[in-house]
Amino acid sequence: MALNLESCDSLPPDEEPKLKYDRMGNDVQNILLKDAVSCICVHTKFICLGTQWGVIHLLDHEGNIVPITQDGKDKELQAHAIAVNKISVDIKGDYIASCSDDGKVLVHGLYTTENTHSLVLGRLVKSVALDPYYFKSGSGRRFLTGDNKLTLYEKTFLNRLRSTVLFECEGNVQAIAWHERFIAWASEVGVRVYDLQARCSLGLIQWEKNTSTSIEDYRCNLLWSAANTLMIGWVDTVRICIIRKRNQIELQTRDVTEYLVDPVYTFQTDYFISGLGPFDDQLVLLGVPKECDSETGKAQRPVLSIADYKDCEFCEVSNDSLNIRGYEEYSCNDYYLDMLIEENRFFIVSPKDIVVASPFDIDERINWLVEHGRYEKAMAVLEEVGGKTSKHSLVVVGVQYLDHLLIEHMYEEAAILCARICKNDKVLWENQVVKFSNVEQLRAISPFVPKNPDYALSPHIYGLILTEYRVIHKDAQGFLKLIQEWNPKLYNIGIIIKEVLEHLLTTEVDKNVYLEALALLYCYQKKYDKALTTYLTLQHKDVFKLITQYKMYNVLHDKILDLMTLDSNKAITLLLEIKIPVEVVEKQLENHDFLLFQYLVAYSKKEPNGKYHGKLVRLYAKFARDKLLPFLKCSDNYPIQEALDVCQSNEFYPEMVFLQGRIGNTREALQIIIEQLHDIRQAIDFCQEHNDKELWTDLISKTVDKPEYVSLLLKRIGNYVDPRMLIQNIKPGCEIKDLKDSLAKMMCDYRLQLSVQEACKVITLRNYFDLHEKLIIGQQRGISVTDDFLCCVCQGRIIIKDLSNASDLKVYNCRHSFHIECLPDGAQCSYCTVCNAVKM
Template sequence: MIALGTQGGTVHILDFLGNQVKEFTAHTAAVNDLSFDIEGEYIGSCSDDGSVVINSLFCDEKMKFEYHRPMKAIALDPDYAKKASKRFVAGGLAGHLYFNYKKWLGFRDQVLHSGEGPIHAVKWRASLIAWANDAGVKVYDAANDQRITFIERPRGSPRPEVLLPHLVWQDDTHLVIGWGTSVKVASIKTNQPRAANGTFSMSSSINQVDIVASFNTNYYISGIAPFGDSLVVLAYIPGEEDREKEFSSAIPSRQGNAQRPEVRIVSWINDELSTDALPVLGFEHYKAKDYSLAHAPFSGSSYAGGQWAAGDEPLYYIVSPKDVVIAKPRDAEDHIAWLLEHGWHEKALAAVEAGEGRSELLDEVGSRYLDHLIVERKYAEAASLCPKLLRGSASAWERWVFHFAQLRQLPVLVPYIPTENPRLRDTAYEVALVALATNPSFHKDLLSTVKSWPSVIYSALPVISAIEPQLNTSSMTDALKEALAELYVINGQYEKAFSFYADLLMPGIFDFIEKHNLHDSIREKVVQLMMLDCKRAVPLFIQNRDLIPPSEVVTQLLRASKKCDSRYFLHLYLHSLFEVNPHAGKDYHDMQVELYADYDPKMLLPFLRSSQHYKLEKAYDICVKRDLLREQVFILGRMGNTKQALAVLINQLGDMEEAVEFVTMQHDDDLWEELIKQCLHKPEMVGMLLEHTVGNLDPLYIVNMVPTGLEIPRLRDRLVKIITDYRTETSLRHGCNDILKADCVNLLVKYYKEARHGLYLSNEEDESRAKRNDNNMSSSQAIERSPSVRSMELKSKTRGGPIFAYLGAEEPIDQDIPTIGFLTDNAPSFKALIVFIEHRYYGKSIPFGSREEALSNASTLGYFNSAQALTDYANILLHIKSTYQAPNSPIIVIGGSYGGS
């Protein structure tokens, strides 16, 4: 149906052919706006007389609302006929937008907006209400009772009373705005927030508005409506005199020289699809405001794929003061012909594919389109169309692949070549890959294609043959190298692929090595693997040092100094190698000293202590240059320069505790004198020396050497502490000595009692022992013995006297004997042998010669560790038992000094 409002206030209802169906005398002044509900059962109108009237088209129901000011716009709730609330919105010159709805006690008006000038237009779709005033366009969500957005009025547009804004809903989420010379399309998205339990909350929603299309025209917009994915615009064309002025500010006020209005179909980016000039009676005298555009059906456009079903075509009504012009789309084949005529081949193709016209048109349109693009040398566009035109025809695809190859444009077609449904012959894919490989600008495309295409659809060998001649040329790019490596993998040539992966520093190369067992191939790629991931490369080299010896790794890293931080890589490798096998890289320990000093100084001292394969002088120079003091002390100690080492500890480190420990380890009385001497001129050092020498030196001796008048900080407190510590130590020593003596006596008594017990021997044992004794004695010593005498002798031979082993003596034996009187006192009672064993790194105990001879040989320096010392003790005691023919003599070990620890 068509509704027309007149200047006299009458509303006429017509059918689509222009026949009058009904007539309502609704108002006493001009009708300004009309609105149907979505079912077409009610029509609302508003007028300059300030009234809003809603009439039923199928009964006598009529409602009238007075607002006392001219009303310019009205919109019924789309569900007006279904809902009892009977809602509508209306506005006018008063500037108020009224939201009217029915309640228990009658109708109620709610002002949705006011204060920004007259309401010029209002449209309602679903729950969304859009209206325009002098400021711009606003949108309100009736379902959530919230305003969504504001779209500003276009700058420079004519005043609304001169040229009205036009609003139309394309669908439930797109609002089209035509105002002056501006067109905007707003997209409204509604997002329902999740509740706490994860479900969607139906009570509220969040709306987001985006302007998805916006453009300006060179004509006034007298009306606008949706046309599928495009827009129908009723254009008012200005005259020549208007073109000389700023069009956006011009007001069409001509009389008798206006041009025909035009219906234009445009896209959202203002591409013109169609233009028709309308034969409107009296158009010469009309202004832009005198025209309007409406469209049907009520539910909006039924456009689907470019073609409407019969009877469902949208109808457009161009209304002028004297005429109503009905417009509808041409038929499908006319539309396709028009598209081809205007060069819209793609849209023509889309129309044919959507079923608009005979199916025979598909091949014709597609062929014309593709040929047109080839002639125009738009190869990329033609290639993009091939999936639409060739679809599942393998023969057609192969024909066009070779045609593009002849034109030397095959690279642009490669992304669109199918790998299945249909699958082409191997040759087609190989030709395509070779075309990419021969052009450096497409090497990245080659790489992505090789990775994405299944390897079973082509043979890699022809492509490899085309790439290998480019090696070591300027056209060999990194992308081509990686593509070649991928092809080598496809072809099973893993060693060659590894070489390229290493040069390209590919992250997954270590997994690749393990997967394909390529440990033999890593020999020539040390630097690359270290640059890629030194944490994984170092263990790999060490685990495979039988395949790639340390000398090879070090040599390659030294050669690569300009490519990377090779010294740091050397440090990491040699450090890990030393931890695994301290002797594997002994040839590089001199280098390693410097590397530790540069990259990990805290590990240098443990390395110096553990290694015997570096030059002391060179290591010392390195430590001096880098001011590594504790390392200097250690090296000086090994070199025998103990006084210089002590000077470093005292004068540079100022560490008295470490100095005392160092002197104690040297077992040199002269060094104690040197320590005291170096401390005497430093009062603070004298105090620290007093604190740390308890148990090593007599504090009274140090005090006596202090120069008269030297002020020592906190001397009283330190003396008190020394005396207290000395008394405590003396008490502990006496207590420990008493305990030790008591334990030894108890054990010896227990042993003596056990030794007095007799032993039973069988005849076999008696005969064997007698035979051994006979062999050990001369014939003159062999005499007859009674059983009791034999028994006593056997008993004595079976259990000899015990051996008392005193370990860890630090003093000469003659000085140690008085301190262990309990041994010398008790030994005769048990017929025991006392053995003194001491351990030093030089002297008579170990055949290293004199102190000077021992210190000159780096291999003899250092103390025995616990395991070495105990082993040596055991060997000595076994030697004694063997020498004195006492294999069954028990050994009682007493620890003294460090031997006891």
């Protein structure tokens, strides 16, 4: 039976609970109808329940009665005359011990009558503890009792019991906890820890006394949570102590016990403590609020808290208020907490109720999370365990979460979740896509649907998404993006093309965007001609990519103008790459001079044959005057007269100067420089370049009446012509600026020119005489004639031994030799016929 609980106000209402609560049913309910619980002891095998009437019941963990005697006949043990104060069980679960205020101590064997005892001490016995290894033979069969002293009973020779008083207590022994060699017990002054093996006390943990409370009125709760860890909860204070072994230095320097008690954590609570225990690395506390209910004046509900304490700071992470039966009438001492530490299972006991607290199993935890809308956390829990439990799966919870998100209009989050849970499950994907379609939110899911053809959904699903973009959201750019990104194998291209064409017939809105998408669809259908036409209609630059990618060169001849208009640079590059005849291009562009100009410029750079340079002169003059003169200078393939006519009609004087000079009309060129350009420096440079005396004469005659020109001429003419040509033509009375400096510069230059000429004359003469001398020496030098020499005409030997057949010889400086009779003019031949033939 699930227990109704209320969350503490300090925690958010949707905070995930740490524990679930179930009221123990079955036979326990019958017991509680007739009796009331006074104590409990939980073992891994069973539960021992002590009642107010002195009866001990043995139950399984579900609350069913288990026979308590060896023969199985007795289902309860009337151990005492009044309430059972304490029950202890050995670790194997073979023996139980109990005590009561009737002065009786009982040790009962569940499976044997051996080593059982029934002691009547005649004192109020508040606590009892069995040796954890009581079941072992040779263990001494020890147990402890606590009244006004702590007494150890152990079996001796002949099965007799020997009692040993370990400690005379200050008041009654309230509680005892035994673990291995250590015993802890509580009295009215505090908690002591005793080392049974060393037979000595390890120290007293004194409890602070408060004026408002008396520790004798509150039960001390002791628990060994680990081998050397002792937990103490008393009144409203928690202490956690570690039993540690002293180091060798301490043992050697002082007379001390081998072990010591080290209280490492101490915390104060807002309630009186009824029980405590470990919960993994946390602490569980059962308590009763200190204050009574303000309305009824009665006790409040008990609380079960879970707290962190390992960082030396007590911090509650969970605080549950429990609806225990009759809680209004109970105090702190009426509640007990026992546990199965290994299972993190806690038994909360009141006189008339037993509640079991335990962690949620994985399915219960997921149920709670889903019921409270914590889907993300539920999915995270499932992912930690592999995505599936006995009752839940990641997909089922994910679908529930997705439905919730759609209801809340959180479409983007739902789309992300859909990809997370559907993965490559086609059916699951399609089912969820339909949900998005029902709320007209396919646009939200479109980035996440499978795009790999191997895991593709049905084509109509993708068609639905594209239609929603176009019809419902009127998102042309989004539609185009999907067409660009999606593999065309995902949807029926023909159907989408038909829908786009119908759409274009009904509206002009975003027409160009849909035309671009249509061009892509035609490409996917391999209808490249339609795609090309569509791109050209759009004036879209992807047309060049289309042509290049699919080598559509055969369709370009009638589309050159369209391509050039769209992007002349790309069009020209394409035309030159695929070598479209220049005549075809020229004809297409004959009425579009600028486009033709751009093409011919690029063509002339790649094919410098000069065929169209004449036309380029006219186009340069029209569109790039600054580049006309460099072009005229670097090309020899244009009609000069036509170029001159173009320049004259446009009054391009620098170009006219160049062309006139090129055809030899230097005097006309000089006249243009002087009369049109008014640039005396260029005129001087022009005369220097052509070095023509007549040009200098013309220059002087045209500029001598301009004093500002005369000054510059005086400075620069001295190196090239006789300065007297200029000086003699200067009119008397002409005022010339800087005349003195100009004359000095002229005379200096003239003298330098004469000096250079004289030096050149000396060098020339010297060189002449040297070479003439070398020539005479060479001509006077003899020529060696050997037996190997042959006549170059008859190929006969020149030197023979038989003098009767010898003839006169002629040997030239070129070392060719002849018989006199073999030469055409005989001895009168003054040249070598072989060398002369080569020259000719």
